[in-house]
Amino acid sequence: MxxxxxxxxxxxxxxxxxxxxxxxxxxxxxxxxxxxxxxxxxxxxxxxxxxxxxxxxxxxxxxxxxxxxxGDQMAGRVGFFLRVDDFDATYQRMVAHGVRFLKEPRTESYGEIAVFLDIAGNKWDLLGPAA
Incomplete structure (x- = not known):
């Protein structure tokens, strides 16, 4: 399932x-x-x-x-999570396309993370592998 x-x-x-x-x-x-x-x-x-x-x-x-x-499907919370293998390349490509990130990327125990808005305004986590 x-x-x-x-x-x-x-x-x-x-x-x-x-x-x-x-x-x-x-x-x-x-x-x-x-x-x-x-x-x-x-x-x-x-x-x-x-x-x-x-x-x-x-x-x-x-x-x-x-x-x-x-743009508010999750009542203001991050509701979608996009995990990628190459965080830096994906982040740079998204920035080049004008994607709005709410904060600079940061490192957490589970990997790299940056919160962005999709075209509708919903919050997503962009997630990369842990170091």
């Missing part, structure tokens, strides 16, 4: 796809027409990190409640 997808509520599909694929290096694994529960058109958009693993379902906000949740 494993977690296959986690939904991330975004304002619009295409900018979110660009962020996750071009900036973070995820692969776009699905972008299909779909319908909302009440029959309106939407898209089923899935991105996954290199090598597979748990994917992100990029869900365009639908309605006031979902619009209000964009």
């Amino acid at each position: 494993h977690v296959d997808l986690v939904a991330v509520i975004v304002e619009e599909y295409d900018p979110a796809i660009e962020f996750f694929t071009e900036v973070l290096g995820f692969a776009l694994t699905e972008d299909s027409p779909s319908l909302t529960n009440d029959g309106r058109p939407k898209r089923w958009v899935v991105v996954r990190p290199p090598g597979g693993g748990t994917g992100l379902l990029l869900a365009r906000a639908d309605g006031e409640r979902q619009v209000a949740a964009v």
Whole structure:
């Protein structure tokens, strides 16, 4: 058993796809027409990190409640964790793409860490290996 997808509520599909694929290096694994529960058109958009693993379902906000949740899905907490093999290279690439980091990277017992915001404003930990 494993977690296959986690939904991330975004304002619009295409900018979110660009962020996750071009900036973070995820692969776009699905972008299909779909319908909302009440029959309106939407898209089923899935991105996954290199090598597979748990994917992100990029869900365009639908309605006031979902619009209000964009960027605050975890009520201000870090809610997503991206572990990478080469922390420095990934951090530099993200900075070059204009990703907003909330603090400078630091070293903890479990590895390198820096908190960043995704395109929607959700907080993520960028995690690298322990020294």
